[in-house]
Structures are given as structure tokens and as C-alpha cells.
Amino acid sequence: MSLLQTINTAIISLAANKLRAGLALLGIVIGVTAVITLMSIGRGTTEQITGIIQGLGTNLLFVQPEGEGQLTLGDADALVDPVYAPSVLASAPEVRAFATLVAGRDNTNAQVVGVTPEYLAARNLDLASGMFIMSPHVDNRDEVIVLGANVAEQLFQNRDPVGEYVRVNARRYRVIGLLESQGGGGFGTFDTQVLIPITTAYYRLSGERTLTGDVAVSLINVQVRDLDDIDQSIEEASGVLRLRHRITEEDDFTVISQQSTIETLEETTNTLVVFLGIIAGISLLVGGIGIMNIMLVSVTERTREIGIRKAMGAKRRDILLQFVAEATVLSIGGGLLGAGLGFWMTNAIDGRTLGTQTFNTSFSNEFAALALIVSAGIGLFFGIYPAVRASRLHPIDALRYE
Amino acid sequence: MTENQDNVIELHDVTKVYRMGEIEVNALAGVSLTIRRGELTAIMGPSGSGKSTIMNIIGCLDVPTSGKYILDGEDVGMLSDDRLAGIRNRKVGFVFQTYNLLPRLSALTNVELPLQYGKGGGRKDRSFEALSKVGLADRVHHKPVELSGGQQQRVGIARALVKDPAILLADEPTGNLDTASSQEIMWIIQELNRQSGITVVIVTHEHDIAAHAARVVTMLDGKVLDDTRQEPVLVPEPGII
Incomplete structure (x- = not known):
């Protein structure tokens, strides 16, 4: 089967159970949206802080007394x-x-x-x-x-x-x-x-x-x-x-440059951005587990279909690809929707105030690309196990399955 | 044991042993059988006689424990799963008792299925042609649930034919059908055999169905009990297809 045909078959199969596919998709959408939004907030905050410091002038040194000095x-x-x-x-x-x-x-x-x-x-x-x-x-x-x-x-x-x-x-x-x-x-x-x-x-x-x-x-x-x-x-x-x-x-004194202050701060805030990304990534992982769950159920339900396809000449690889394609279509679809939603969220909360905290966000295409790649990877990772199970079914047993 | 181009199926002393826990079951205890090109053969026998096992081996869904199996000039006795899948795709057309159509797909797409796993283009045309042969040209976009049992089985036959296989292997093809539909299906199978010269193997336990075959192989306890050639009962052409 050609790649296009495999993807087409995957979409038809997913469309057969829209609610289930939608729910699995939602897990990834939420995960990707969370990753992009949180990372954008992190990046925005970093930019705000460095902006303030840069406003003070980067050609400054600060000399401070130290100890008894x-x-x-x-x-x-x-x-x-x-x-x-x-x-x-x-x-x-x-x-x-x-x-x-x-x-x-x-x-x-x-x-x-x-x-x-x-x-x-x-x-x-x-x-x-x-x-x-x-x-x-x-x-x-x-x-x-x-x-x-x-x-x-x-x-x-x-x-x-x-x-x-x-x-x-x-x-x-x-x-x-x-x-x-x-x-x-x-x-x-x-x-x-x-x-x-x-x-x-x-x-x-x-x-x-x-x-x-x-x-x-x-x-x-x-x-x-x-x-x-x-x-x-x-x-x-x-x-x-x-x-x-x-x-x-x-x-008995220290000399600090404005530049080094900014660099230290950027290091700290970059850690913050990565940390926020990882926390949000956990929700993406949960979404991936959701996909795996759905795929396992789907493999069991479609045992007979797998038997029929094998009887018609489908090789292991064909069955494997079919189920991996379904998981990947789900995760990439969810990733795209999540990236769109994340972009919208990022713009929607930019400059809004929650309590005393004003959100400054900075959407970055890198975050969207990263989230997409990660979600595609998650689809592959969590899709492979159910797909391998499907591909290993023996045609006679699969055909007899009620 | 020379390979004969006229022979589509050659089984030489084929055995099949299943292990069920501690017990070994001899499903086939040395079967030799040769089926010539263009023959319409019925394989009969009670449950447990080994007729399902021999069908699975003939259909390359399973491999013999020992012995030799030559299908259409190719030794397929001990091939890997994926090689067997390739053989099934090119040489075997399956017709199942329960039709085994994919419910989500249209008749046309169902018939296209074997073409998806092989080479070659013109899939839509070829599956339309196959459906026309079984008289379903006006039902190509119907889903299985929108078709009667007889029509679903005809889609099944079209799917089995679409790759021009060496053999058409039908497992109780009329088992789920009423008399009228059964007659219709048997007429189509006979016509395909007589007009196009397709080799057909029907596995059945119904004597009425076996009567339409030119040769009846009866199995018992994993062995061929009887192998008779007969004058087949011709199915009258049904009024409406």
C-alpha cells in the first residue's frame, strides 16, 4: 500500500468511531496546547525581565562593597x-x-x-x-x-x-x-x-x-x-x-556587569521555560497513553478485519503500518489542532492580568514545531505496541475470532 | 513426483499435528491429493475429519508439519508468514461462509482489498469488472449492511476473483444462505468454472452442494476416504441476478 493510501485507510477507520477518536485526539490537543502556552508564558516573562534590565543600560557596571569593605x-x-x-x-x-x-x-x-x-x-x-x-x-x-x-x-x-x-x-x-x-x-x-x-x-x-x-x-x-x-x-x-x-x-568589593546579570537571569529563566515545558509535556504523555489505550481496544475489536486483510495477502508490515498510521494520524492531528489552539491561547492571554500577575507571552514557531514533533513521536511510540500485536495475529485465529 | 503444469494443487503425504497442551492431535495423517487446472472439486467430511485443516493448508493460511505442497508450480510447503501472504494474495481467492466483508467499506472498496496488497494499478476498474461478473455493477457503492446475504456473498466472490487467482477456495459458501440464494451462488461458481475455467475447491458438508462438483473428495480422520469423479448436477440459471 502506498503511504497516501495507508493514511487514507487510517482516516476512514478512525472516522468509523468518531467519538472515540475525538476523545483520544482531545488528550493530545490539551497536551500540545499546554506545552505551547506554558512555554510561551515562560519565554514572555523572560523577555519582559531582560527587557527591563536592558532598559537600564547594558553598558553599566555595578560596584558594591563586600564584607567589611x-x-x-x-x-x-x-x-x-x-x-x-x-x-x-x-x-x-x-x-x-x-x-x-x-x-x-x-x-x-x-x-x-x-x-x-x-x-x-x-x-x-x-x-x-x-x-x-x-x-x-x-x-x-x-x-x-x-x-x-x-x-x-x-x-x-x-x-x-x-x-x-x-x-x-x-x-x-x-x-x-x-x-x-x-x-x-x-x-x-x-x-x-x-x-x-x-x-x-x-x-x-x-x-x-x-x-x-x-x-x-x-x-x-x-x-x-x-x-x-x-x-x-x-x-x-x-x-x-x-x-x-x-x-x-x-x-572588599565586587564588580558586576549588567551583561552578566542578564546572562545569569536568562540561564535561570530558560531553565524555567524548559521546566514548564516538561510539566506540560506530562499531559502530552498522558494523551499518548490515551492513544495507546484506544489503539489496543481497536486492535481487539478489529481482530477479524486483521484476519480478513491477512487472508487477502496483507503482510505483517502492512498491518503494522496501518495501525501505526492510525495512531500517528491521531497524534499529528491532535498536535496541529493543539498548536493552533496554543497560538490562539498565547495571544488571548497576552497582557491579561490574573490577580496581581500580568501575563506576558511570546509565541514561538520553535515551540509549535517542538510540540508537533513530540506529539508525532508520542503517536509512533504508543502506536507501535498495539500495531505489533495486531501484525503478529495468526490469520486463522484472527478469522475465527468472534 | 514430477511437476505437472496441468496440476494446480499437488499435496504429497501432507501431515499436520497440532499441540493442544500435552496432547498431540493428528489433524492430517498423510494426505496426497492432486487437483488439475479447471476442476471443480468438493471436499466433504464430518467435523474433525481434517477438511478445515486441509483447506487452511491449500489456502496457504497454514503450513504442513511434514510433506510437500506445490501450488501452481510453486513449492509453498515451508514458507515464512510474509511469503505465504504474498502467495495468498497472488494465487488464492477466498470465499467465506460468513462473507467476511469489511463493514465500513463499500462493495467496490471491499473488492479492491486484495489489489491494495499487491502490485499494479487500475484498481477501481478491475474491481468494478469483478463486481460486474457477479452481476452487482449497480451495487458498487453499497455497504455490506445494505446488501442481502446472497449479494454480500457475490461481493465476496468478486473479491476472490479480482486478482485472477490460480484457485478459488470456498469454505461453506452457502452455509448462511437460503435455498434460492444458495442456488444463485452455486450457479455463479459453476459458470465461472465452466466459462472461465477457474479451478474451484469447495469445502462443504452438504451433499446438495457437493453434487454440483465434478469431483468429490471425502475426508475422515485426517485421511482421504474417498475420491470420486461424477457428472455434476447443473444449477439452473436463476431468473434474476
């Missing part, structure tokens, strides 16, 4: 050195604290970040109104503040807050600027933060003090001149700091 404003300044660190473009130290902000009768809690003027460029920030923190503000420890979009809305609703005053820990800060809203939930957004001069933050908010009297910072953002020089810049920055900290053994 401390970083200071002096360290931050020293990192911009055309001789020892030529690949560093700028450094933007920051001090972080948490405070309650009050304006009139409105108040809110926000992360307060002490920064220098370089911070604006280093973190890719945009101003919606007013100005950013300038060098004189830092030098004079001025009590001025730049508000994130959400904070401004909570304190001043829709009014332009520039020129207004905000109380932070009982001191009045003059609002000099408003940041452009970054939108989207997620971590690291500046919408819920406020910025003040780093010296002000240090002396007014931070409890930390250094032995030298220098201003301690919690993190230094280092902007790299060229993304290709990122490894070299890590070496240079580390070299400068080791010199300043007189380090001979272990570093």
Missing part, C-alpha cells in the same frame, strides 16, 4: 581616571534609604536615592519637568528632590510638583524636577523612587559613617565607554579600587 565618594571620583581606567566614561555613586514623604495632607513611603549629576545619564533617566540634581546641590548638601512619577502623583495628584515642598524625615525639600514615567510594573522602576543629592542623603538619612569622614555610598554605577570593553573596564575599575583600598589579598 566600604565604598566612598572618593572611590567613585577615582574611577573616572583617563590613565588608570581609560575605558570608564563616568561613575555615578548612590546611597539608598527608605523614608516617609509628606506633602500637605498626603504622604507616601518611597525609596530615597542619593545621587550625583552623572546618575541621570548613567541610568538612562528622562525628566518630565524641571531640572536634575546639579553639582552645586551636591557640594552644598542642598535639600532639593526629584520625584518619580508615581510618588508625584500620590503627593500632588496631577499638579506639576516643581517648586512645591516635600517633607522627608521632618525636613523640607524643594522639588526641582519630575522624572518621566517608566511605566510597567516590575522591580527597579524609578516611578516609586525619589532622588536627592548624595551628600544630603548621606548626612540626613544614612546612619552609616566612615573612619576617614568621607561619604560612604551603597553602590557605584560605572558607565563604560564601549560595550566591547566591558571585561577590560571591570579589570581597570578593580585595579583602581585595589590601589585605593591597599588590597593585597581578597577584594
